Amino acid sequence: MPLPQTAPSPMASFSRPDFLLASPGLCLQGPAAIHEHFERLNAHTRAARRQLGATPLRAGDALPVAALAMPEHARAGGATFLVEAYFPMALDVHTLDASTAPEALSICMPLSGEFRLRLHxxxxxxxxxxxxxxxPAGVELTQVGAATHFIEFNLPKAGFLSLGAELAPGRWGGAPLFEPLLRGPLAERLRLMAVEAGKCLLPGRADAARQVMFKRWAELISLTLLDEHLLADSGRAMGSPPPGLKRALDFIAAHAREDILLADIAAAACVSARSLLRLFREHLxxxxxxxxxxxxxxxARAELKRGDAPTVRALAQRWGFQNPGKFSQAYRARFGESPGETRSPRIR
Known part of the structure; x- marks a missing residue:
């Protein structure tokens, strides 16, 4: 959910409630600063509308926030790895445009109070x-209860796909589909692992060390979810797709070798580019x-297995990859092995 990570309102250090991570924090002090911040967010961030609860804020109320940035190598999953905050008031966040959602899965974990989500x-x-x-692309409404202390952390979808490829090559076609609610020991273990991952992003560690340590903790969290909490056996179990999405999928299947653009797919599906993005995010x-x-x-993998291509380089170019090195990287991320490990003995 969109949270105050920086604030132009009067700021001060906070000490209560106790935060899990000793990262630098900022605090919106008093009703005026809190109201001003969310009004400014509504004015300048059109992806969501934020509405404070009806109970008036008190003069001594404060909203402390701590945020840890995502390392550069994982920025496709959003700019922020972990946010920790305490909301003295209730807050509703209505999603208006899901197309800007990060390519990540988010885990929202109240330490006190409650979270409510309305998903598709x-x-x-x-x-x-x-x-x-x-x-995040499937959220319609987020409700944070009054006096709620929580953490929220993001895990890039690409990490799930890469690890899923090692566990079961080709099994997951899109981001894995999880049962939304986590309980008991699993939720507690995830909290502990997220805190350890967050510690790797605190000041004082060498860049190389923090990158490696963070990556390993993020992988462990993702593997734990894939192993213990996967809901569907094959990523997105879609059933019958909406007509617009089916037209898009049929067009991609028929023209995958060609140099096609988003506009081409949208035109074939008879929907706008924005609607096409929404359909793919919601269903795939x-x-x-x-x-x-x-x-x-x-x-490309099917051709490799059949031995239909003279070289891996030629195969990569035929399927839209001009750089064989990038083709090999993408191939390994999806299937957990290199093209050379898949190819038929006929391809040298």
Missing amino acids: SGEYQAVAGEALIID GQSPGAYLRQVRLDQ
């Missing part, structure tokens, strides 16, 4: 000791471009 798939609630794992958990790349890689 239904409504869910989490209290202390529980958590909600969500695709990825963008049309990511899906097109996945189809191309699947087709």
Whole structure:
């Protein structure tokens, strides 16, 4: 959810409640600063509308926030890895434009108070000791209860796909689909691991060390979810797709070798580019471009197994990858092995 990570209002250091991470923090002090901040967010950030609860804020109320930036190598999952905050008031966040959502899965974990989410798939609630794992692109409404202390952390979808490829090559076509509610020991273990990952992003560590340590903790969190909490057996179990999405999928299947653009897919689907992005995010958990790349890689793998290509370089170019090195990287991320490990003995 969109949270105050910087604030132009009067700021001060906070000491209560106790935060899990000793990272630098900022605090919106008093009703005027809190109201001004959310009014400014509504004016300048059109992706969501934020509405404070009806209960008046008191003069001594404060809203402390701590945020840890995502390392550069994982920025596709959003600019922020972890946010920790205490909301003295209730807050509703209405999603207006999901197309700007990061390519990540978010885990919202109240340490006190409660979280409520209305997703495309239904409504869910989490209290202390529980958590909600969500695709931000599927959120319609976020409700934070008054006096709620929580953490929220993001895990890039690309990490799930890469690890999923090692666990079961080709099994997951898009971002894995998880049961939203996490309870008990699993939620507690995820909290502990997220805090350890966050510690790697605190000042004082050498860049190389913090990058490696963070990557390993993020992988461990993702692997734990894939192993213990996956809801569907094959990523996005879609059933019958909406007509517009089906037209788009058929067009991609027929023209995957060609140099096609988002506008071409949208025109074939008879929808706007924005609607096309929304359909893919809601039903497949990825963008049309990511899906097109996945189809191309699947087709390239099939040709490798049949031995239909003279060289791996030629195969990469045929399926839209001008750089063989990038083709090999994408191939390994999807299938957990290199093209050379897949190819038929006929391809040298």
